[in-house]
Amino acid sequence: MKRSISLDRAKSAEKPFDVIVIGGGASGLGAAVDAAARGHSVALFEQSDFAKGTSSRSTKLVHGGVRYLQQGNISLVLEALRERGRLAQNAPHLVRSQAFVIPNYSWWEGPFYGIGMKVYDQLAGKLGLSPSRHLSRKETIEKIPTVEQEKLVGGVIYHDGQFDDSRLAVNLAQTAEELGAAMLNYCRCVGLVKENGVVSGVQIHDLENDEKFEVKGKSVINATGVFVDDLRQMDDKEAKGIIAVSQGIHIVLPKSFLPGDSAIMIPKTADGRVLFAVPWHDHVVVGTTDTPLDSHSLEPRALEEERDFVLTHACKYLTKDPTADDVLSVFAGLRPLVKAGDGSDTAALSRDHSIIVSGSGLITLTGGKWTTYRKMAEDVIDQAETLGGLDHKRCETEDMQIHGWTRAEAVQANLSPYGSDGLHIQALLKESPELAEKVHPMLPYQKAEVVWHTREEMARTVEDVLARRTRALLLNAAASIEAAPVVAELMAKELGRDAAWQKAQIKDYSELAAGYVFTNPASTGATK
Numbered sequence: 318m319k320r321s322i323s324l325d326r327a328k329s330a331e332k333p334f335d336v337i338v339i340g341g342g343a344s345g346l347g348a349a350v351d352a353a354a355r356g357h358s359v360a361l362f363e364q365s366d367f368a369k370g371t372s373s374r375s376t377k378l379v380h381g382g383v384r385y386l387q388q389g390n391i392s393l394v395l396e397a398l399r400e401r402g403r404l405a406q407n408a409p410h411l412v413r414s415q416a417f418v419i420p421n422y423s424w425w426e427g428p429f430y431g432i433g434m435k436v437y438d439q440l441a442g443k444l445g446l447s448p449s450r451h452l453s454r455k456e457t458i459e460k461i462p463t464v465e466q467e468k469l470v471g472g473v474i475y476h477d478g479q480f481d482d483s484r485l486a487v488n489l490a491q492t493a494e495e496l497g498a499a500m501l502n503y504c505r506c507v508g509l510v511k512e513n514g515v516v517s518g519v520q521i522h523d524l525e526n527d528e529k530f531e532v533k534g535k536s537v538i539n540a541t542g543v544f545v546d547d548l549r550q551m552d553d554k555e556a557k558g559i560i561a562v563s564q565g566i567h568i569v570l571p572k573s574f575l576p577g578d579s580a581i582m583i584p585k586t587a588d589g590r591v592l593f594a595v596p597w598h599d600h601v602v603v604g605t606t607d608t609p610l611d612s613h614s615l616e617p618r619a620l621e622e623e624r625d626f627v628l629t630h631a632c633k634y635l636t637k638d639p640t641a642d643d644v645l646s647v648f649a650g651l652r653p654l655v656k657a658g659d660g661s662d663t664a665a666l667s668r669d670h671s672i673i674v675s676g677s678g679l680i681t682l683t684g685g686k687w688t689t690y691r692k693m694a695e696d697v698i699d700q701a702e703t704l705g706g707l708d709h710k711r712c713e714t715e716d717m718q719i720h721g722w723t724r725a726e727a728v729q730a731n732l733s734p735y736g737s738d739g740l741h742i743q744a745l746l747k748e749s750p751e752l753a754e755k756v757h758p759m760l761p762y763q764k765a766e767v768v769w770h771t772r773e774e775m776a777r778t779v780e781d782v783l784a785r786r787t788r789a790l791l792l793n794a795a796a797s798i799e800a801a802p803v804v805a806e807l808m809a810k811e812l813g814r815d816a817a818w819q820k821a822q823i824k825d826y827s828e829l830a831a832g833y834v835f836t837n838p839a840s841t842g843a844t845k
Contacts (some may be wrong), residue, residue, distance in 0.1 A: 318494045318775045321344040324523065326499035327360050328530050330529045334360045334499075336701050337519055337534035339506045339548060341365075343687050344374035344670070345540035346489040347694030348701075348715075353496035354717060355698065355710040360532055361490075361498060362521055364505035364541075366781045368486035371614055372687065373785050374470040374650025376567065376605055377597050379404055379412055379478030379688050380547050381437060393669055395440050397688045401478045402444020404691065408485060408719040410736030414446040414580040415479040415595065418460050420634065422468045427451055430584065430704040434475040449475035463636050474579070479595065481783035482687060487774050502775060509537070509552055509679070512679035516552065516677045534554060536705030538697055539681040543613040543653045552679045559673065560683065562612070566619040567604030568835065569645045569791055574637055575601040580715050581617045581634060592630050599761075600645065602794050603631045608650070617649040618832055644835035646794040655684045672697055680702050691715075731761040735769075742769050757800035767804050779804050779826040794833035801826045814822075 336352040338345045341363025349361040363369070381398035405412045419434075421427045434449035450473070457472035458464065491809030496499045503524045510518035510531060518533035539548045549556040575581070575594055583592040594603045604671050606623045624647060632638040655671045670693045682697045695712045702709050721736030732739035745765045752765035770776035770786035782804050784790040789797040805819040805826075 318491050318500065318773060319777050320501065320525075320777070323494065323499040323501050323597045324500075327362075327501060327504075327521070327532055330358075330360070330499075330532065332358075333518065333533035333535050334358045335535050335705060336360075336698070337532060337537045338362070338540055339538065340540035340544075341367040341490070341500075341502060342370055342540065342542050343368070343486065343690040344542070344682050344685060344697075345538070346486055346493065347500050347690040348538055348540055348682065348697050349493040349500065350489055350496065350717075351691070351698045351712060353493050353498040353696040354713040356699075357427060357702075357707060357710075358497035359493065359496075360534070361493065361500050362504040362506055362519070362532075364524075365615055365726045366502045366777070366785060367490050367500075367775075368483045368785055371650045371652065372486055373483035374565075374567075374648055375687055376565075376593055377479055377480045377482060377595060377602060378415075378593070379480050381440065381477070381688070382686075391440070394437070396692060397686070398429065398437075398441040399444055400689050400692055402441065402446075404480070404688070405444075405446070405478055407714075407717060408480070408488065408722065408736075409724050410721050411488070411734060412478050412480045413484050414476050416447075416460070417475055417477055417582040417593075418457060418464075418472045418579050419475075419582050419584060420450065420457055420461070420464050420469055420470045421473065424470060424725060427471050427473065430473045434473055437475060444651065446476040446478065449473060460646075461575065461577055461581055463522075463575055463577075464581060465634050479580075479597065480687075481734050481788065483788070485687075485719070488720040488736075490775070492717075500775070502781075503777060506548065506551075509548075509677075511677060514677055516675075516679045520683055534705075536701040537679055538701060538774050540677055540683075540697075542683070543651045544823060545653060545681050545683045549673075549675065549679070549681060552675050552677055556675070558655055559671075559681075561654045563654055564608045564609045564610050564617055564620070564623070564649055565605035566623045566627060566647060566649045567602050568607075568624070568631070568639075568647050569641055569793075570601040570603060570631070570639050571645065572596070572599050572724075573577050574599060574631075574635055574639055574643070583630070583634060586626075586630055591625075594631065594634070598788055598792055602791075603627055604686060611626050613651055616829065616832065617651050619647050619649045621650075624835065638811065639842065641836050646791050646833045647835045648791055648833055670696070672700055672833075674700070674704065680704060682736075692708050699757075731763065731766070736770070738773070740767060741773075745769060756803045757789075757796050758790050759793055759796040760787075760800060762789060762800075764803070764807055767807045768811060771808050776808070777812075779808065779822045780829060782808065783826065783830070790830055790833055796828050798827050798830045801830075 326738040335357035452472040508520035580595040727733040
């Protein structure tokens, strides 16, 4: 995936693209893949890096949504469970079955949650992962040895999917590019082009080269997550906001706090959320919250009350109580939920996706979640075909393998998330054995991976590598700061950058990553 090639495709196109997508998160990337797979010409523009926002900050689950089952939203659960099964088939290198245990502390919880999870199993049908069942107190402790044992009477075990969100985003971008799409990060949409009041293209600012250019398109899709209202108001100054922003945060702990292979799921916390403690990349991710916000940002920060809430609940359900000093990273993500009423209770808002078409023909796709990204894309491209006067073509993504597809086990554990690309990184290691060195002793990533990210995955900054191509920022924010000079030097050599660029990159990344260090005062405060 080469940025220069995609940039040339976008700037030199002699005909309007069939589909232009604004936004490089889950929904935008999915739309680009779907449209390109149908044979349409596609250009995607992302103002920052792919999955920079919400789509790299999830709970790392591909799931039907137990809470939505409790709310009675059967249609959403049914759709999500079907999509969970399809994603497990289409990207087996990134999606795996994860066992979850619901610990029971009252006699009635066993049958109550047991029946609920049986319904969950039945809704999944042939795409189910593994049947749920009751656990005795002894079995529950065997599955999750560090679970709080006082008053524990047993548990219920069920299975859902787990994945690496930003790695999937990169693979989707690669898939779309291989299908002929022009995929561009660091390209901001600064205006809409209209002919006779109808949207016919976009004005783009290439932030890397500080150049502006215009791209024509038969249909334009606004898939900018929490920023969709900004683009809608660019289209129509009188457009009313449709997004209620909800923030969810997670803390990351060492594996010792949850040493087994099973995750913990708490069906209902004080704020009505489901709480998870999930093994991920040999660490433990704990979250999440649901906090309404009045503002949005590319770099949201966990509020102090959110940090305290998650840490307190982690202590409540784990025998070993984590302290602030145990937290390796804290990260926040923003959910773009479609407003209902005043939008003050975001926990009650639906996670269904919505497609809205403005009077000028701008198509807005919002809501939804990672699990249903493929179905969201199918629906929005169906709409784009109609509005753009395109030939109606069959959706091809239900069984389409995503870039990196493989069922083979990786020879090296750190190369597992790359799927089939792991073989190319191994070849790079044979050519240059010195690249086998780790970027930091506390991180699993090798120098060869950084070279690969820069050459083949369109990484343009140190942050792109440490936050999304690898997950160093989330796994150990402090260690990632110390790794930044090594990454900057490797990238500078690949990109032809000078010492001043390296220095600026190290400074920028260190300031950003400081906000992920739990004990750093800079990591708290309201979203700006």
